[in-house]
Amino acid sequence: MPNDLPHETSEKAVEAASQRVLDALRERGWRLATAESCTAGRLAGALAAGNGAGSALQGGFVCYSKDAKVRMLGLPTETLNSGGGAVTETVARLMAANARERSGAEIAVAVTGVLGPSCDEDGNPVGLVDIACAREDLTRHRREHWPEAAPDILVRATILSALALVAEMLSDVPAAQEPTIVPPLG
Numbered sequence: 001m002p003n004d005l006p007h008e009t010s011e012k013a014v015e016a017a018s019q020r021v022l023d024a025l026r027e028r029g030w031r032l033a034t035a036e037s038c039t040a041g042r043l044a045g046a047l048a049a050g051n052g053a054g055s056a057l058q059g060g061f062v063c064y065s066k067d068a069k070v071r072m073l074g075l076p077t078e079t080l081n082s083g084g085g086a087v088t089e090t091v092a093r094l095m096a097a098n099a100r101e102r103s104g105a106e107i108a109v110a111v112t113g114v115l116g117p118s119c120d121e122d123g124n125p126v127g128l129v130d131i132a133c134a135r136e137d138l139t140r141h142r143r144e145h146w147p148e149a150a151p152d153i154l155v156r157a158t159i160l161s162a163l164a165l166v167a168e169m170l171s172d173v174p175a176a177q178e179p180t181i182v183p184p185l186g
Helices: 011-028 042-048 066-073 089-103 151-170
Strands: 032-036 057-062 107-113 128-135 138-145
Touching: 011 042, 011 151, 032 042, 032 089, 042 057, 042 151, 057 066, 057 089, 066 089, 089 107, 089 128, 089 138, 107 151, 128 151, 138 151
Parallel strands: 032 057, 032 107
Antiparallel strands: 107 128, 128 138
């Protein structure tokens, strides 16, 4: 059964969510990598447009095809060709973990799904998206299944959901501490 689309899916909502994530990354001294299939680089683009992106955005992988996921992120072909194809929790988790490892970022987010206008080669319906976020000690996943909507609305909804997952993963990471300067003795 489909979930409700986010209440607000405007470009302004994406800009605001991107900036909040960038600010949280900078506060912690962390860098983020993206691994994108269905959003085709638009998640990284939304982050890159924010203030301070140069110190918080490590880079991204746009792996639209299964072949690109294998070549760029090292996903096993058999995983991509099993039940569900490229839109599964396993694929999203592997994309996030491998993007983090290959980029050297402290945290990575991955999105894989079907945003239309029709179902994918594996029969997954429009509006089905798997999102994963990985840091060294933890990986989290969420699955969204939205009703069919215009592809641009589904793209923004996916970006917003991915950014919310990153923010959740950063919420229990303390901000970087400024070094304490100890005055010389004497």
